[in-house]
Amino acid sequence: MRFPKTVVLPVIWLLLTNAAHAARIGDLTETSITEQALRFFTFSDPSLRLALLGCILLGLNCGLLGGFVVVRRMSLVGDTLSHAVLPGVALGFLWNHTKDPLAILIGATLVGCLSMLTVSAITRTTRLKEDAAMGLVLSSFYAIGICLIGMIQRLPSGNKSGIDKFLFGQAAAMNGHDITLMAVTSGLTLLFVTFGYRGLLTLSFHRAFGESLGLPMGFLHHAMMLLISFAVVTAMQAVGVVLVSAMLIIPPATACLLTDRLHRVLILSAIIGIATAVFGAFFSFLGSNLPTGPFMVLAGSLVFTMTFLFSPKQGWLTRLWRQQTQKCRIERENTLKAMYHLAERYGFREEGITLLELANTRREPLEQIRQRSDDLIRQKLATLTEDGSMLHFTPEGWRKASAIVRNHRLWELYLTNIMQYGADHVHDDAEKIEHVLGEDTVRQLERRLDFPQTDPHGKAIPGARDIHAAIAKPNLGKPTGY
Amino acid sequence: MPDLLPPFDAHRVFVAPWTTDLPTYGWMTLMAFLVTTACGLVGNYLILRRMALVGDAISHSVLPGLAVAFLISGKLTLPAMLAGALGAGLITTFLIEFLHTRSRIKADAAIGITFCSLFALGVVLINVFASKVHLDAECVLYGELSHLALAEHSLGMPVPVLVMGGVALIVVVLIVLFYKELLITSFDALLAGSQGFAPGKMHLALMASLSIVIVAAFESVGAILVIAMLILPGATAQLLSTRLPICLVLSVLHAAVSAIGGLHLSLILGCPMAAAVVVAGTLLFGVAWAISWMRQRARTIVSDIHAVVS
Structure with missing residues (x-):
């Protein structure tokens, strides 16, 4: 009776804390574990x-x-x-x-x-x-x-x-x-x-x-x-x-x-x-x-x-983990989008975006914005200036931000022009779908909409060239496309 | 195969249990009656809610609950047993729900997986700590009503009978008190919810009382025969009547007849009494089935005659 004790004990330990004294059972009359295991694996016993x-x-x-x-x-x-x-x-x-x-x-x-x-x-x-x-x-x-x-x-x-x-x-x-x-x-x-x-x-x-x-x-x-x-x-x-x-x-x-x-x-x-x-x-x-x-x-x-x-x-945990990473990705993309909006408001100057402005746009406390910017930096999507007040896009970050904004605005345009939605009804829907649109769908949308340049609210839609351009002046206003 | 049956002796089988051997057999019959009553009353609701197999699941998974309670408290005490059974019952309900809402596993497979795993855990615990836990595996499967003869007496009756009587009384009182709530939640959970009757809470309460009834019945009838005690009285009663109050009364009657029938059957066949009680109950079910079938036949014949006449 020696081995089962050792097998089952961990299980018991999970179930109860004072099982140890209860587990002290009968004296050992059988052969040892290793001997038994050896007999099992050598198949010597007919x-x-x-x-x-x-x-x-x-x-x-x-x-x-x-x-x-x-x-x-x-x-x-x-x-x-x-x-x-x-x-x-x-x-x-x-x-x-x-x-x-x-x-x-x-x-x-x-x-x-x-x-x-x-x-x-x-x-x-x-x-x-x-x-x-x-x-x-x-x-x-x-x-x-x-x-x-x-x-x-x-x-x-x-x-x-x-x-x-x-x-x-x-x-x-x-x-x-x-x-x-x-x-x-x-x-x-x-x-x-x-x-x-x-x-x-x-x-x-x-x-x-x-x-x-x-x-x-x-x-x-x-x-x-x-x-x-x-x-x-x-x-x-x-x-x-x-x-x-x-x-x-x-x-x-x-x-x-x-x-x-x-x-x-x-x-x-x-x-x-x-x-x-x-x-x-x-x-x-x-x-x-x-x-x-x-x-x-x-x-x-x-x-x-x-x-x-x-x-x-x-798997239950796998799915939970996947949901969690998805949530994090969406949050990150939303921060990038807010940065893009700020950069757009200032006519894409070469300067960075201050954390304070970002906090105002996202309506979140500065502390949380700091965490978000740390996350962006960890993912190499942005860099922080020495004094820790301004964020700059990295090329990868810029690409992602423009892609998200483009998805959002293209979808809004699709809903108003093709699906005949009112222009004031499309924002919430686009907020959700911008994170899941695939590259192929986006190209198809652009073709259907005949390579548009502005969204229903009159804002410019970043095109492929802007996305692949460096952080430098985007070429907004001129026809772009794939 | 002549020695399969003990020699038949009308005095030993029919007279002695009610005269000279009354102290032994009387308590055993009373115990069987109490077990079947308590289980049957709860079982009526299980059948109505189509949860008969959840009863099956809980009756198996009470075993590890008991084993763990034994290991913690070190001896067989009533509160430990009740706590273990309650815990096991609630964990089972939770696990079944969890498995089939959180994955693509269907409800039936979830029930099967849960109770088989828990029962296996219980058997392993009992086997490994056999010297510590004086609950042997045989008893789990057969149940042993004759252990009553060895039980201590208090208030003039064996303690298990006292406990079972208490549990049966509690079940009756609860059913009387919450009759309306149980009725409406069993037949139409949505309506019950809209009327503010909290079907979820009634479900949990039913599961809790089910676990308690099962644990009280466990030692006498074992893990598997208790399923029969849960389903047979209700099923028999529901073949004979469509009114719930009548069904409840009929299941108590079924319990009484099958307990007495089981006593004599076990003496005739020389087999464990718990199993004999179930066999007697099964025979009663067969009779009820025949009656309901004949009633259906009679009804169709009458309607045929009406059709011909008109």
């Missing part, structure tokens, strides 16, 4: 090799099917199925009083199909909604399973059957037969997904369309449900009844946060599923007699959390 193979197959199978499950918003179907097959497991065991994987698979699959039929019968014939029907079937089937297991455990053969291992899962309890069965079901899934991909894609996103094309939607749906129940039942041995649905949900949900295309989601979720399963097996192996399932799920949720926070496109 039963370990078997368990690992099982985990890989499990991750692959659940990951592939889970992709469809999550995309079709059927996540809780997996949950229902995994709880509801319990009586089937018990019945399969009763068949010949051993843990014969094939009998258990058949029993569990039959009961799984029965549970799904019951859910759809309840929703069709009564006022109860699908969620209530699923919860009802899930828990009542589970109760029947618990009753049966309770009865089995009183049997002389049932006591040491290890049927209770199905509840939390123990990868090490898998034997050759289990692995063969897993390989067969995973192979079936792989074949099904490869050859039925187009049909499954249609089924996932637009079933009615597939039906109108004459694709066998009903067949594909039922075949998929059957494969899902196979996956759930074979994975149960390693992950346990309660948590097997997590293997159908967490890897694909993670993949969905990373990519948009279904085939990539499937590949990624299979990879994540395999990695999760192997990690779970590794941790539980280190702790010797710990159940595998919870560790797999924790490994999966760790990966999910990281993806949720840091995924390049969808």
